[in-house]
Amino acid sequence: MKWLSFFRTIQAKVIIIYVLLILIAMQLIGVYFVSAMKTSLTSNFTKDLQERAELMSVLAAKTLGGENESEDDPVESLRVMVNNLFNLNGAEIQVLDSTGRVLTTSLPTHADYVGTKNTQTVVSRALQGIRDNEEYIIDDDNIRKKVVAKPVIYNEKIVGAIYIVASMSELYGTMQRINNIFISGILLALGLTAVLGVILSHTITHPIKELTRHARAVAEGRFTEKTPVFGSDEIGQLSQAFNYMTSRLREALSQNEEEKEKLASILTNMSDGVIATDDAGRVILMNRRASEMLGVEGEELAGREISSLLGLEEPEAESLAQGGEVGSKLLEFVPREGGQPVMMRVTFTPIHRREIGITGTIAVLQDVTEQEKLEASRREFVANVSHELRTPLTTIKSYTEALESGALEDKQMGPRFVGVIQNETERMIRLVTDLLHLSRLDSKEAALHKEPTDILEMLEDVEDRFSFQMKQKRIRTLIEIKPGVSTAMLDRDGIDQVLDNLISNALKYTPDGGTITMGAAITEDGMLSLSVKDTGMGIPKKDLDRIFERFYRVDKARTRNLGGTGLGLSIAREIVRAHGGSISLQSELEKGTVVTFTLPLKDEGGSAT
Structure with missing residues (x-):
């Protein structure tokens, strides 16, 4: 399995391709070389036989033609010439007469052929005067042989033939040795090629392996590693480009992470x-x-x-x-x-x-809950203001028309109507004054002038301001100061207005003979607590949550008759908030009401000037 995976690698493919290219090239060269060498050797071998046969036919022409200058036997002369002058290794030379009968042979072992007729085709063709006669034969011993026959012509007459048969074993042996040498060279070349292919493929695949390793590192989020650059070739340029891409990718991912964190933070918050x-x-x-x-x-x-x-x-x-x-x-x-x-x-x-x-x-x-509530409050506020202003304006208009119609001449009705107009006008003035005060508090335009204030003295002053009304209704006033209460940093005018509003409400809704108690204490968290408690009619539980809303009245008709604008508690709440305190109200029907507000003893919270 390991070898199978190796053959799938680029390194193995490069080696195989390189070796196959060299093998194919050498095979093509070898085939051409062997073919050319075989053709050349065979051609030279045949040409040598042809030349020997041609020379033998020239030398034997006179002897076979009957012209013999020596006294020796012509056949013996031919035998000596064949044995001595034209001796070939593994070859047999036969001299034939015009009928194809063997006169002599160069092989002693074929001496019995002398006197017999050679019936080979090449011999028949030579005796017919055809000069180019050759063929390949394989004898009984499976040996390849070349056969050449030449006519012997004397005085333009065919007097015989020269027959040469030569073994080609030595030629093919030489070719086999050359092939073996060539195959050895191919194997050696392939071995060297494989080694060079390994080295060459390693120089190519090693940078690619490094690139692959660093690509995995980048995929796993490790952007600090850099790919080594092994040269300035294409792979080196690829490594440089990969390092540049990694740095750009790191920057892009960093920016992406930063933007993602920003977006997540924005979404979360x-x-x-x-x-x-x-x-x-x-x-x-x-x-x-x-x-x-x-x-x-x-x-x-x-x-x-x-x-x-x-x-x-x-x-x-x-x-x-x-x-x-x-x-x-x-x-x-x-x-x-x-x-x-x-x-x-x-x-x-x-x-x-x-x-x-x-x-x-x-x-x-x-x-948009608060926005809807504010919008509803705004609509209700506008409606309440319109209603509160319309009522006195309608009354003033009615009484003015009555005065214009003649009531002014009436000594009893005239002054009465004028008094009603004056009261309604004062009521409108109070309403507008309270609205302006609330507007300044809402817009933070009402600056607080804080100064050290004696709490007991402030409460006694409030008691003195309402002492006449208290006596008229036989209402008893109490001041309860807890230990530790002395002075505080307050806007005296603002807190006086808060206390006046609370005492005024207590007077309106406390029956004759009741009691109003003003108290001061220090809370556990170090705040000044001021309270106004009465024994009046109380407030229904369903109205407690809205009692500090502007123009909200529990008993609208009665409150308006008592001269209230419906803004006193709202103004009190805004003044207390401007001091950095809070105000609350507890009440029970027919048992009374307690309004408590807390203020910081020192100059903290709110805007003091």
């Missing part, structure tokens, strides 16, 4: 809730603020649809699931476990992806 859905309307992301607003946890969102989460109607849910732009919608959401209802403005925006289309929706949830 946004005052608005954000919900992201997929193309099917299922929630895939929700920030912490959205979870708080909806009262759900992150693990509850798996596969949940935003339409059911927000309680959308079926047409809106289908439009949202299809990625349609639902727009903006005001919803009232009641959290689980009996939480307070929340007014939310939900804005839906589709997510578009290039070449795909709408892939989801972003829903932005804005808690």
